[in-house]
Amino acid sequence: MSDTGANQDDEPISSEHRPVACWLTDMDGVLVHEQRAIPGAAEFIAALQRSGLRFLVLTNNSIFTARDLRARLLASGIDVPEDCIWTSALATAQFLAEQSPGASVYVIGETGLTTALHEAGFVMTETDPDYVVLGETRTYSFEAITKAIRYLERGSRFIATNPDATGPSAEGSLPATGSVAALITRATGLEPYYVGKPNPLMMRSALNRIHAHSETTVMVGDRMDTDVIAGIEAGLRTFLVLTGSTSVERISRFPYRPSQIVDSVADLVDLVERWAPS
Structure with missing residues (x-):
């Protein structure tokens, strides 16, 4: 797991004081790249489904219906229910x-x-x-x-x-x-x-769709200028993955920071399982 620069210790964000009940995650650059699954993405989604935690996959892509996107993700080996996909x-x-x-x-x-x-x-x-x-x-x-x-x-x-x-x-x-x-x-x-990211309206509509609260929801994305800023403005904790648009070198150029930086969603599988209801 990458050094975050956003937290004082090496441990992931603690769930002791702010439990996690819901996850929002971007699609392109986080789960897939050019219709190919990013390593760990299928396991991440599977962990979310096993956990009982509510989640949504978000995308600014307005070309496809949620049903189309489910089929495209499934062809990549990632099984996301249609009602867990929220598009711009x-x-x-x-x-x-x-x-x-x-x-x-x-x-x-x-x-x-x-x-x-x-x-x-x-x-x-x-x-x-x-x-x-x-x-x-x-x-x-x-x-x-x-x-x-x-x-x-x-x-x-x-x-x-x-x-x-x-x-x-x-x-x-x-x-x-x-x-x-x-x-x-x-x-x-x-x-x-x-309407879409980085407008926090997109995040709020997603939260409302799964009856989530900002204080107990995290956002996973690959772009500082859309995913991370939208999550911050909606009051969410944010994870930046390094498998998409934003490189480590570019992060310091932005006047805001994600809650945590990780190499990929593969690094989040353990957190999903740790934060799952007992």
């Missing part, structure tokens, strides 16, 4: 349902987002929508972006699933939601409201 698309649909139930929306995105909005009761339209909702897609259309810009100019409100500027692929980085949102913002002068 689901969080966005829930947020809009609370803010403006029954509103009309124009959507740039794929099945994960359109399905979430449809199941939340929204009407998708190309006639003066109440909202333009932007999510991730691998087939961004100039025509669709132009429509979005014109709707926003006529008064539609702007929502985006997450601010990630790029996403991973086997060939290298791909432009993601944040990059397209920046294009639309430059054209309209309008900033979207981002």
Whole structure:
């Protein structure tokens, strides 16, 4: 286990005074990398399931439904129940349902987002929508972006699933939601409201979904600028794993620290078992 720089001793965060009842964990960079399981990830999820502790796998990816992601994880050897997956698309649909139930929306995105909005009761339209909702897609259309810009100019409100500027692929980085949102913002002068990480709203919606309390929940992530800061702002203890985006050398550049740094989720299996209800 790596030296944390965040705690005074070498022991993991004690559960004696702050028991752990729930776990939140990011997906890409923590459990999988390019659809391949990270060593220890399957064992970590299996330990969570054995423990009786409530947990959710979180992702800013809005392309896929929870069912799709379950299948993709299972193909990697990681067995996560569908109802234990929470995406930025689901969080966005829930947020809009609370803010403006029954509103009309124009959507740039794929099945994960359109399905979430449809199941939340929204009407998708190309006639003066109440909202333009932007999510991730691998087939961004100039025509669709132009429509979005014109709707926003006529008064539609702007929502985006997450601010990630790029996403991973086997060939290298791909432009993601944040990059397209920046294009639309430059054209309209309008900033979207981002629902996904690092917005603590995403964390709060996840906590509510599993009836968790921030004081007894931990967040596991690989990115300081999304996972860790979102966890901190939501009042959670945070574990940073070094299998994803943030290297040890970069950690000191941030003005905040995770509660603990570990090499990978493999280092957390013993903690899950230690913190499981007796």
